[in-house]
Amino acid sequence: MKAGNTAELNVQNKIALNLRGFKDFFIGILYLLPSLLLLGIFIFYPMIKTFYLSVFLTDQQGNPAAYVGLENYRYLLTDPGFLHSFKATVLFVLYTVPSSIIIALFLALLTNEKLKGIGLFRTLFSSTMGISVAASSVIWLFLFNPSIGMLNQILTMFHLPTFHWLQDPDSAIIAVSITTVWMNIGFAYLILLGGLQNIPADLYEQANVTGTGYWYQLFKITIPMLSPTLFFISTVTLINAFQTFGQIDILTKGGPSNATNLIVYSIYQDAFVNYRLGEASAQVVLLFFCMIFITFIQFKLGEKKVHYQ
């Protein structure tokens, strides 16, 4: 009898749990509704259109003209130009993401101290995020200028070899990376600083009392406790790096010899200069899946290591 009773109870439990789950689902969706609606209209719908276009050849006005199946993809995957773009993109990501984060972290750690005038430095360090891609690219264009650029002038001043920054394929990608890192620093810095300040002070108090040194605390407390923020900023920087466009357009236009022809720039070219929307769409789709894959991996590996309160 008692057994029957418990069984019945458990069934009731399950029903109640389901009900609660259903309600939670409903409420959850309610909170997500504005986002879902807007994303649906402004992202998913265009994206579906992109998928659709990617199996067509389009006319110059961007309308589908001839169905070609996966031909666009096949072409891209065998096109040395696209593969080169892909390689350049990966290289660019490797150059910019870790360095942006490390520099920003360094600055954030530096300004996390309580010192006089630190507010000013904090503003200065985050200031690069206040400058548009277009403006900063133009500024750097001047700095990189082979004849009058300040960088070369400074290098000459210290009797160092100068570079044809943007004219040499090898240095061009580095130049673009420097620009990008500079632009990234402001925001990454701000976010990391916020993360640092959210770490409860008593953990450091304890560690100080224990007599542990700076580096030990950095690696045993700061980094682990900062992991959600680090995880966030690295994901975002990564995604942004994959989508870099503005600085390329102004600094190099993808050159020299396609050295900085990153995928998104190549997409832009195909869609808005060459009027081949089908091919551009196929590139978008490829980039999209590639990034989904990378981010998914990052989440699988990252979220586990990330510590939340």
Place this chain on the structure above:
Amino acid sequence: MKKVELQNIVKRYDNQHLAVSDINLTIEPGEFFVLVGPSGCGKSTMLRMIAGLETITEGELRIGEKTATHLPPSKRDLSMVFQNYALYPHLTVEQNIAFGLHTKGLNKIERKNRCEEVAEMLGLASYLKRKPKQLSGGQRQRVALARAIASQSPICLMDEPLSNLDAKLRAHMRSEIKHLQQKLGMTLIYVTHDQVEAMTMADRMMILKDGKIQQVGKPLDIYNRPANRFVAEFIGTPPMNILPAVYDKGSNQLLIDEQRALTSFSHDFKADMDVFIGIRPEHITFASEDDTPNTLRGIVYHSEILGNETITDVELGPVKCLVRQSGQQLFSPGQEVAVSFPEEYIQFFDSNGDSLQAKRNEGNKVRVG
């Protein structure tokens, strides 16, 4: 073994809230020093200043023979149990305990051993792999304690380290801590609000109120010869009874009200002086006849049994006093009783609350037999 010296220490928060004022104190090497006082009196603040976690607004702190007023915490070579534990949420219990042990020059195996040993001692052995949030409150507190113990620093600060433990475990911990402190010769500064802890563990203790020292001394001395009313009432549960009285020079009596007066005492008062009579509940006895000296009549207001003892609240005219007896002997409210105040246990305080016989009372009975 290091000495800790505080000279004219003052602490002000945000330049306004005065938390600790003008503390002068020397804690001897290897001493078990207990800090007690009401909530918010500045105990944690003092501890945190010694640890170097709060700046010292004024005064000088010396640790060992060195001035340490501005020494960073990591250079003070001490360990601490925080009132709110301060466990690392991202580390397991084991890692929490072993945190920073490498600074003591221990290798991996030694660290592991030390950690296991301490965990064993504090009953945490089966939780070593858990994260703090998977622990109960008491378990967390023990982890914090374990961490401090494991470091075996010459000075250890503990801020209410046993507050979340049950009586039994607490008794066990008390003896373990005391034992360890003696074995390692640690200088231990210990904040507690538990009187049993203070009385049984302290070599010396200090009573703090509103950031000011009230009394420093051996626990028994303080219990027996409180320096003022505050200490008298603060130490001992239930607290000492304090009855206002006026000295009548003519009859050489201390009048509580018209019908009640103490007649037998050995202290000289000034005429018409306002006096407070202090007597601990356990020193009052129920008298069968009221012809013995210092016996007062009263009416039982309330009586309750706490397991092994009975607390009775007796109304003596305008004032009330608590009587504590061992055993379970309930009185019914309204019952008339006579209580007697043995002369040797009576304390007197002046109208400022200061003890009138702080010096005089040496001869208090501490029988060894």
Place this chain on the structure above:
Amino acid sequence: MKKVELQNIVKRYDNQHLAVSDINLTIEPGEFFVLVGPSGCGKSTMLRMIAGLETITEGELRIGEKTATHLPPSKRDLSMVFQNYALYPHLTVEQNIAFGLHTKGLNKIERKNRCEEVAEMLGLASYLKRKPKQLSGGQRQRVALARAIASQSPICLMDEPLSNLDAKLRAHMRSEIKHLQQKLGMTLIYVTHDQVEAMTMADRMMILKDGKIQQVGKPLDIYNRPANRFVAEFIGTPPMNILPAVYDKGSNQLLIDEQRALTSFSHDFKADMDVFIGIRPEHITFASEDDTPNTLRGIVYHSEILGNETITDVELGPVKCLVRQSGQQLFSPGQEVAVSFPEEYIQFFDSNGDSLQAKRNEGNKVRVG
């Protein structure tokens, strides 16, 4: 005034750590119910299940007359003091206390009044404008308490709400809480590790161990008639002495060792039965001659004075026992003494630890008068 009923409640964390197992319990409306047990036994877990903060793995919970197993916490109309306070860091003390009061339909002025009233009662009046971070540990705890009290919900859960307060304040709080509980007719479920709290405040109390109920009953009943060795040792400080003995049918004696035996007791044992003799330290007396029944000879191992009482550890051959006397009477170690065990205070437990006379002992002396 609401009843709380737990039926076959089981809690497993992460589907593995069993924290609470098969609890059946009814807490009556308006009852002051205290939960005690060693650290990690599942007290907080139980409270959190009642509050709806942990899912109930198995079983049913009823609050009032309604099934509440899956009711969200906000629908349960109860208040709670969290073991780690859970104060809102961004709100001032005042805002923390008043938090959520508007859901009770109070207007601004009422909220303010209620808040001030409670703050006054808990001695927080001068901290109302501060943020939690600027408070001492005990002050924070009082804010947490104030928040729960201010809400005046019919059911209130408190998880060690006084653990960070000093004895005096704690005594004050105890009476305030008790008073309030009675005034408002709250059903109060109270977790504590403080025996005095448990004994003085509880209408009924429950002892938990490893997630299992050991005994439920009135505090005095539990003190006097512990259901098993665990309860006997857990309740009471210092704990009850437990001495192993063997029943010798021939001499009708309980042998502790060759030289020591109890001769006078009113319980029937089986031949050669292993028995545990339990007696509380305060019930043992020092005997001048050893011809009274149940008098054993021993040697003083250690003796200490705790203000108003003396605890002496006496070696009785292979076992030790604690003796507690009121007054300050130190023995020196090594001294020979005789202790006697009054028949009426002796408890017997079988080898499983269960009490042999749980039912029998009704007549225990609770003298009124």
Place this chain on the structure above:
Amino acid sequence: MRIVKSIIVYSLLLVSASLILFPIVYTLMVSFMTGGEVLQGHFLPEHMTLENYRSAFQKVPLLHYLVNSFIVSLVVMVGQLIVSSLAAFAFVFIPFKGRNAMFLLFLSTMMIPWEATMIPNFITVSNFGWINTIAGLTVPFFALAFGTFLLRQNFKTIPKELDEATQIAGMNRFQFFIRVVLPISKTSLVSLGAYGFLTTWNMYLWPLLVTNNDKVRTIQIGLKEMQSQEVATQWGVVMAAVIIVILPTLILLFAGQKQLQKGLMDGALK
């Protein structure tokens, strides 16, 4: 000891600051130069001239554009904060089925290069009749996976006891959101706000697409209007405009910092 430490820290700060600021300082210098000086590669202007600033204001209705930019950025910022925080709240505090999948779906939108969505969105917006309106400039950016992600990461660090205490207090989820979660997360809200504001402030192509006249056009278009393609650009003027454009954002950042700091002082957990 402390002094040595602060000397080291300060010198590191100064070095880093000068490295980071160099391009901006250079811009400032260029903004005071005449065209020839710029092209001749000077670092310091020969004579400080404010001519460039004057002509920047003259050529383009900079002030009007600045006001537009300000309004648009503000609206986007507020919209993003509302929409993202609602979503992030759901992802952290409402345990509904499929929320991880949903979150990944959200994240996936971050991977879509916005160039790919630009044209369809332009058509959508013109179908809505939003050309030349604030709505057209702002609404498409309200939903921001990135912002949701940022806030989610931050909400996750809020101790769950606070959620519990709020539930016990009989408050519903939305009240918890408004009264506890948002105030405690002030830091990230300010960060996200700054981000949203500045990215909108820096937007160029979209405002160019959805506006046809000066009425709602924003400052970045103004910057572009100062540059020419084949004919020589007056870089001094452009840089003067860049400085004018950076200035409000820097002020905003500075104020934000102050606010942030204040928020941290009393909002810090524990």
Place this chain on the structure above:
Amino acid sequence: GCGNQTSGQNSEGSDAKNGSDNGKTKVVFWHAMGGDLKPVLENIVKKFNEKHPDIEVDPVFQGTYEEALTKYRSVGGTKNAPAIIQTFEVGTKYMIDSGYIQPVQKFIDQDHYDINQWEPNIRKYYQVNGKQYSMPFNSSTPVLVYNKDAFKKAGLDPNKPPQTYSELMEDAKKLTVKSGNKTAQYGFSMLNYGWFFEELLAEQGAYYVNHKNGRAKQATKAAFNGPEGVKVFNLLNNMNKDGSFFNVGSNWDDIRAAFVSGKVAMYLDSSSGINSIVDNSKFSVGAGYLPHPDGKDPQGVVIGGASLWMSKGIGDKKQQAAWEFMKYLASPEVQAEWHTKSGYFAINPKAYDSEIVKEQHKKYPQLETTVNQLHDTKSTPATQGALISVFPESRQKVVTALEKLYQGGDPQQLLDEAAKDTDRAMEIANKTKK
């Protein structure tokens, strides 16, 4: 300031138009004239509006030509389309094919407007199959810009710029100044920009694509990888190898800075950029014709810049008003103003007779050289310019080829690659054409 006023008026005007009809016909004019040209253009528009009370032209800056076209693609053929859009010369074929535009020939015929008063070389670029499609507006050609002071220093005649490839190479070598192992001054430079390559090709009378530069019929294959193209590449390659060529990349400002700062002594620039170069340089600046290979007869240059296109489907009234505006722009007075203030050619040569132009030419004699060069051009399909819809893409391929050339690539091979890519682009474009 005055800019402010202009814009205020504009926005007010457009507001009124959108709301109620106040009797004025509104002509929206999308242009890409940023920088100093914007106020010039706006001023012209303002004057027109004052003269024509029934018409209101609303000039709207739409970013670069590419950006404006991107937007036009979405609104083309709808009533949201602007009445007039300014598009670069390489977009000509694209615009013709798009089906969104109304050839101005219709109005020329209607009005019996005399287009022969226009500069023939400019007019012909935008004339396809005998039909005038768009209205030429801002036009430029390449010129050789050089540093007269440097010429003197190198012992060269500052009034005799090099004419042939070999002269160019020799002069460049002489102008190259080394200090240590660093080059202080290079002889020559050319922007990595397809346009200059096209010009050097046209100068030799060579076609860029087949079918007479696509003017006989739809082009299907690239032709620029012929011997003439290789000659150009060889020239650049040789100069690059002997160290007299300075590679500044693909940015206009970089090359101008190189010249102004004295890093480069000669370079190719657009005629429209000369004014400011002269203004900004501390030395005296000379201008010469585009060089040609030895022994070949120079054919002249192709016009660059942009023209104005009229939209289809916006109603007769608007089209008529737009035409009115276009005519106004082509008038000698306006052209004179435009020429002097922008540096672009006057499409109506009568403008050159006006006083202000004469004054301007006195001040900037270099401008005269550019005008003369244009006049000396022989009008052939080669100098009329190629007609292909994928021109921007093809240009890009040529730029890549140039960049690779400076990295040490083989000229013929690089050109063949660029040609192949152009072929593919054309093939797809032709395939998808409706």
